[in-house]
Amino acid sequence: xxxxxxxxxxxxxxxxxxxxxxxxxxxxxxxxxxxxxxxxxxxxxxxxxxxxxxxxxxxxxxxxxxxxxxxxxxxxxxxxxxxxxxxxxxxxxxxxxxxxxxxxxxxxxxxxxxxxxxxxxxxxxxxxxxxxxxxxxxxxxxxxxxxxxxxxxxxxxxxxxxxxxxxxxxxxxxxxxxxxxxxxxxxxxxxxxxxxxxxxxxxxxxxxxxxxxxxxxxxxxxxxxxxxxxxxxxxxxxxxxxxxxxxxxxxxxxxxxxxxxxxxxxxxxxxxxxxxxxxxxxxxxxxxxxxxxxxxxxxxxxxxxxxxxxxxxxxxxxxxxxxxxxxxxxxxxxxxxxxxxxxxxxxxxxxxxxxxxxxxxxxxxxxxxxxxxxxxxxxxxxxxxxxxxxxxxxxxxxxxxxxxxxxxxxxxxxxxxxxxxxxxxxxxxxxxxxxxxxxxxxxxxxxxxxxxxxxxxxxxxxxxxxxxxxxxxx
Numbered sequence: 281x282x283x284x285x286x287x288x289x290x291x292x293x294x295x296x297x298x299x300x301x302x303x304x305x306x307x308x309x310x311x312x313x314x315x316x317x318x319x320x321x322x323x324x325x326x327x328x329x330x331x332x333x334x335x336x337x338x339x340x341x342x343x344x345x346x347x348x349x350x351x352x353x354x355x356x357x358x359x360x361x362x363x364x365x366x367x368x369x370x371x372x373x374x375x376x377x378x379x380x381x382x383x384x385x386x387x388x389x390x391x392x393x394x395x396x397x398x399x400x401x402x403x404x405x406x407x408x409x410x411x412x413x414x415x416x417x418x419x420x421x422x423x424x425x426x427x428x429x430x431x432x433x434x435x436x437x438x439x440x441x442x443x444x445x446x447x448x449x450x451x452x453x454x455x456x457x458x459x460x461x462x463x464x465x466x467x468x469x470x471x472x473x474x475x476x477x478x479x480x481x482x483x484x485x486x487x488x489x490x491x492x493x494x495x496x497x498x499x500x501x502x503x504x505x506x507x508x509x510x511x512x513x514x515x516x517x518x519x520x521x522x523x524x525x526x527x528x529x530x531x532x533x534x535x536x537x538x539x540x541x542x543x544x545x546x547x548x549x550x551x552x553x554x555x556x557x558x559x560x561x562x563x564x565x566x567x568x569x570x571x572x573x574x575x576x577x578x579x580x581x582x583x584x585x586x587x588x589x590x591x592x593x594x595x596x597x598x599x600x601x602x603x604x605x606x607x608x609x610x611x612x613x614x615x616x617x618x619x620x621x622x623x624x625x626x627x628x629x630x631x632x633x634x635x636x637x638x639x640x641x642x643x644x645x646x647x648x649x650x651x652x653x654x655x656x657x658x659x660x661x662x663x664x665x666x667x668x669x670x671x672x673x674x675x676x677x678x679x680x681x682x683x684x685x686x687x688x689x690x691x692x693x694x695x696x697x698x699x700x701x702x703x704x705x706x707x708x709x710x711x712x713x714x715x716x717x718x719x720x721x722x723x724x725x726x727x728x729x730x731x732x733x734x735x736x737x738x739x740x741x742x743x744x745x746x747x748x749x750x751x752x753x754x
Contacts, residue, residue, distance in 0.1 A: 316414030318363045318370070321345040322407040325421040326702035326736040330400060332728035334422055335700040338391040340370060340409040345418075347703070363409075365391075370411035377419060379403030397424040425735065432723045435653070439519045439605055456517045457527045463510045464538050477503030479542055481558040486548030488562060488575070497562040497574065502588040502641070504558055507542070508595040511614075514539060515602035539603070543613055550617055554624030555579060557592050580629065582683040586640045590674070593621055594643030597651045609658065622651055626670050636681035638674050640692045642710050645671045645717035649724060672721050675714070699729035702736035704745055708753035715741075 321339040324347045328334040339346050343358035363370060372391055376383040381399030395405060403422045408415065443449040467478035477499020487494035497503075514535040522528040550556045560579060564572040577584055600618035603611070625644070629637045648671035652664030678694040681687075688694050690705040693714045704711055715737050722731045745752060 316409075316411075316416045318342055318368075318409065318411075318413070318416055319345050320407050320409040320416035320418040321347050321360075322405060322418040322420035323347050324703040324740070325423075327423045327425060327732060327739050328395075328397060329425050329728065329731045329735055330397060330427055332732045333394045333396040334702075334732060335697075335729075336374065336385075336391075336393050336395055336405070336407075336420075337696070337700065338372065338374075338407045338409075338418070340365065340372070340391065340407075340416070368411050368413065370409050373408045373410075375406050375408065377404040377406045379422075379424075381424070395422070397422070400424045400426045423739075428731075430726075435650075437605075438516060443520065452520060453522060453525070453528060455513075456520065456522075456531050460510065460513050460517060461531055461534055463506075463513070464534065467507055467510060475499070475506075477506075479507060479545060481562065482507070482542075482545045482549040485558040485561040486545060489549065489551065494562065496565040496571070497559045501557075501559040501564075502591055504556075504592045505588075505595040507546070508592070508599040511539065511542065511599040512595075512602040515599070515606040518606050547613060547617055550620065553627075554617075554620035554622075556596060556617070556621050557589055559587060559592075560589070580635060580637045582687065585638075585684075585687065588639065588641050590639030590644035591641040592643075593625065594645070594647035596621060597644075597647040601650060601654045604654070604658075615654075615658070618651065619655070622648065622667055622670075626666055629670065630673055636677045638677040638681055638694065640694075640710075641707075642693070642713035642717065645674050646713055646720055648674075649717065649720040652724075668721075668724050671717060672725065672727075675717060675721065678714075699733050701733055702740065704737055704741045704752070712752065 318340055319342065323337060323339075326334060339360060339362065341360055341362040343360045346360045365372065372389050374385050374388040374393060374395070379397070380401035380403075381397055383398075383403065383405065384396045386394045391407075397403060401424055403424060404419050405422060406417055406419050408417045410416075443452055466472070466475065469478065470480050472478075477497070480495075481497055481499070481503060484495045484497070518532055518535055546556075549558055549561065551561060555561075560574055560577055562575055564574045566572065574587075577587075580589065597618050600614040604615040609615075627634075629635055648667045652667035652671075655664035655667065656662070675698050679688055679697045682694065691707050692710050693701065693706050695701075695705070698714065698718055704715070715734065718730050718737075719734050721727060722734055741752060
């Protein structure tokens with residue numbers, strides 16, 4: 281009933297929500313052709329770069345169709361529950377519905393399989409699940425692209441360019457004159473209640489390593505990154521000239537003075553084996569006064585995977601690169617410390633007998649590739665290859681090296697092997713760092729599976745998850 285003002289007319293959001301819930305309940309959201317007590321889901325649309333293959337992980341079960349309702353966006357309904365195919369006597373069959381070439385399935389009767397394509401073009405694949413209780417089908421669109429040219433684009437170096445005016449120059453000046461000095465002041469403060477944990481953490485870690493009385497690590501476990509980001513910012517800013525601008529010259533002088541004060545403090549906080557993160561060198565104390573003996577934690581321990589070891593380490597490598605380039609290689613202090621840190625990781629992490637590892641928050645992966653490039657510029661071709669191998673190993677460990685139940689999570693892009701991730705999900709910053717590092721690996725190795733995953737992720741973000749502003753976070 282209405283009162284003539286359409287007060288009961290459902291909103292667009294309610295219509296979409298109702299359609300998704302109804303589809304998930306009947307299998308229709310995943311393309312079911314006839315009612316069944318289970319739904320089929322062939323997965324998300326994706327791109328495959330020839331001659332590569334695509335990885336298929338079908339779902340047959342009850343509840344929401346996994347690929348049709350992510351992110352949930354308020355969609356109600358039970359969590360996906362896989363069916364027992366053997367007990368329910370459900371037969372699986374993958375097939376090609378349309379497309380210009382042939383499709384070769386590794387095992388068309390398995391939920392998890394691969395598909396290879398003979399020619400470029402748009403394909404539709406179908407997953408059919410049929411048992412005594414009924415049948416459900418689902419389709420997935422696959423765009424097969426030809427292999428790109430062998431030669432990839434090279435990275436653009438910021439220091440090779442100057443801003444001469446227009447939109448960006450006044451904004452860059454504002455960063456140099458106002459924002460970076462503000463960051464320096466905040467990092468050097470010891471009286472903060474919010475955002476605490478700056479250069480003082482390095483001072484205390486240095487004391488501990490020298491055997492002197494020391495305090496606790498302050499702030500978040502990742503607070504070292506703020507210091508490294510500011511070092512990188514200062515180093516980049518020193519490469520820009522504003523001739524005759526007294527305020528810029530004053531800021532540049534501040535940056536040089538600050539770097540000279542901070543660098544010895546950071547070097548003193550680096551452990552003898554090269555490891556560097558004050559949240560592990562020092563004990564921590566919570567706001568409630570509880571002491572956490574984090575200085576006794578084992579490094580790269582799955583129990584502390586959330587403690588940002590790789591995130592912080594990656595930012596240190598990035599800062600060291602920027603500083604070394606800014607000095608044109610004349611000041612190698614941070615560069616050598618970064619090599620010690622990267623070598624510490626490389627000695628301990630890798631295929632057996634080394635240990636498997638991945639960080640909940642990515643950063644080290646892309647930083648290692650950039651660091652590899654810089655090392656090769658400094659020390660010659662081949663000298664950085666081990667860092668590229670380590671970056672790929674860290675990415676390959678996601679999902680595969682899971683130990684605890686929480687280790688496989690969309691939030692940190694460890695819910696699937698990276699070569700099977702065709703949809704952008706989870707924490708936007710972590711996702712962007714993962715996908716950027718994956719693209720780096722494609723550029724370095726030409727790996728076909730990485731290439732197809734990266735193209736799929738790019739397509740998924742650009743066509744389905746990009747704001748008008750170009751942003752991907754919320």
